Amino acid sequence: MKNTKYSNLVISAIEKRDAQVQKTLRKSLSLESFQDSGYILEGLAEDIQMVNDHIKVDEEVFDEASSDYEKIANKLVEKLNWPNDSIRIIPQGSVSTKTLIRSPDNSKFDIDAVCSVDLSMIEVNEPMDFYEKIGSALATWNAEPKKRCWKVDFQGRRYYIEFTPSTPLDKVPQSNSGQISFTPTNRYRDKALAVVDTPTKQWKTSNPEGFSNWVSDQSARPLLQWLIQKSIRDSYSAESVTPVPEQEVKISDTLRVAIRLLKRHRDMAVRRNFVEPELKPISIIIVTLLTQCYEGLADKGAVYTHPIELLIDLVELMPHMVEFIGDKYWIANPTVEGENFAEKWNENHKLKQTFDIWTGLLLEDLNSIMSANDHVSRRKIIKEVFGCISAQSPTTPTEGGGLAPKQPTKPHVAPPSRGLA
Template identity: 50%
Template sequence: MITKSAELVKHAEQKCPTRLTQSLESFAALREGYIAGAINRLEEYGLWAKALSEANSHIAVDKEEIAAATDAYNEVADYLATNLSWPPESISIKPQGSVSTKTLIRSPYGSEKFDIDAVCKIDISHIEADNPVSFFESIGQALKELEAQPKRRCWKIPFTGRKFYLEFTPSIPLNTISEQTLHSMAPRYSVARYGETALAVVDMPTESWKTSNSEGMSKWVNDTSERRLLWSNVMEAHAYDRAAASISPVPDQTVDITDTLRVAIRLFKRHRDMCARRGIIDAATKPISVIIVTLLTSCYEGLADLGRSFEHPIELLDELATLMPHLVLELDGKYRVDNPTVEGENFAEKWNDDNGERYKSFMTWTNALSADLQSILALKDPQAISIRVRDVFGIAAPTGGGNGLTTIQPPAPRATPASRGLA
């Protein structure tokens, strides 16, 4: 039976039969023995791969900053254990989101803080599960000295003087709550995948428990990224090694371009941020990261489910960029980007309450992304490729002297509609 991700990809392929650039040719020549032409193509791909790898390394968060965030988790746990008189073993704090999937990126604004998402699982024997609001507020009270600020489902801890802030979601394991509490939760949200990591979190606007599965989302991204779509051969490895030899990896958050799903998530998020910075899209309506992650991972998973293969990471990166905007669903006049781990949760829910502004921003951004990737893949000269990549992703030239940014005109919005009729 065809999977949902495979169905989405097949539908997207019908809408965009051509890739971003005709310069990405098949490696059929290599398979048939025409070695010289294949090596030339590999070396050409290697120039693009080298420049994009350098951009990927530049936007990674440093090891020291990740270590500081780990210390922050411990600090929060200590406050909870002390102020709520809970034993430390009843508190489990884990990173979630981009930290746990190695897709965290630095802000292009320099001094702007980056956010670290964490989920706190509490042993249910230490709370009143029938009173979610009391549970949520008790967490905030315990973190008062850290200046915790309430949000819809989490507490934001600013950590003044540090390079990050923490968004901290209190929760209890879904499989530990009583049947009575389970029945009181929002009925339209149920576990779809990775049920062993599902949680109950407090939704403050409704003052009730809601199903969540942030760890399941991370496992989905990580598991999907391990699926092999690249066709490997000795000559390809040789050509890539020559191109990548000068790239300095970033400890802990190192992601090689052959890990193409994670690279796509990181580079595309950075491109979105640059579009907002340059005024191409409104920062208030820019696509949220979870939508980008979900669409790209669904696309990658669908390609794997369909048995697709690619000869080089650049080809796969191009395919992800081409198909991504066509994976948004439109059902009964409503946009949908479904949470693959929680049935009924729509990450694009706000797109249906703003007169189409967020969807317009999404399409304008993906249009700009395609145009910028086309401009990179059209170049053959190494220096020109490097300059263009730095410009597109907002990276200062190695010699310093300015931020390397130029004014880019907003592209015309695409008329591509969302995919329709896929459940």
């Protein structure tokens, strides 16, 4: 067992979780009859894989994205006369971590990309000059300026691209080197970039490639007994990161499946009117907390016989991985020193209250699934909770979107004095 930050957080989270909830969730997994227990586990695994397959994005989307990345790079070369080898397009966010899901109503989703430009090869010094030059080259597509990126909405696509101008951290012009906000951590330091933060008009450290490598490396650590045995035999190793990673993920990759399921559950919580859209937990928080939890379990030597057991632990422990430092909620970016993904929680407490409401609903729904008396009932609940009622593209709230929207029941409403606005 390794005594690490995340293993200590996991130990603390284990102490904080509700013992009664823990007992209830595991009741179906501790039957005296191994045969019956195995049947339940395998049935659950099939159901979870069914949800995972339903919410994944078609592979052709990533072929389109690769083509669009190339179009953008070519446009930058054409409009700005920059050398071909000065530009590198790097997928980031859900695409790079292989956790992208489609929305319950099949609305457009974002695919994030970073444009890493070697500034030593072009004539740019000031961060805003660099940012504006990128925007001018993307004018063909009426790119919309955002805080740190340009939003490019290709006509006829099922997605839009949020395109972030950046440069390798060691390529920032010397005249601006003292203005960089945050510093990279030692983890994946060689992948660190500087992006333009338009509100401050300064460079800010970012590390999307390092972050996706972190998720990939932790996901590859075997916590399932049969994968541990396989790693001993076959020298099990982490997957490599590809330009646009294939999104096929099986339940044995429990970390990524957990991320996908929780993101989908969050989206369904919005659709069912338990959570207001503008207050829903952002994906980076879900990904970070789950990956921290997974790393902590791996560091403390946890071993599981089945993915469902691991999945339940991740769901139960994840809310308790949030740190409280001083008087602030804290979810640290593992690749950028001092960056707090929960920063807005400290400015708007409704965001944290909504996170608590959502995680409470998540545990209640998981309890309903685990308490189902038979496979048919359980699958019906799973389909409703995760919005897998129909295999067709949803057109109404009850066609492919799961449970029809409704007003939240009292257990999910925050206290009146601090409730959702």
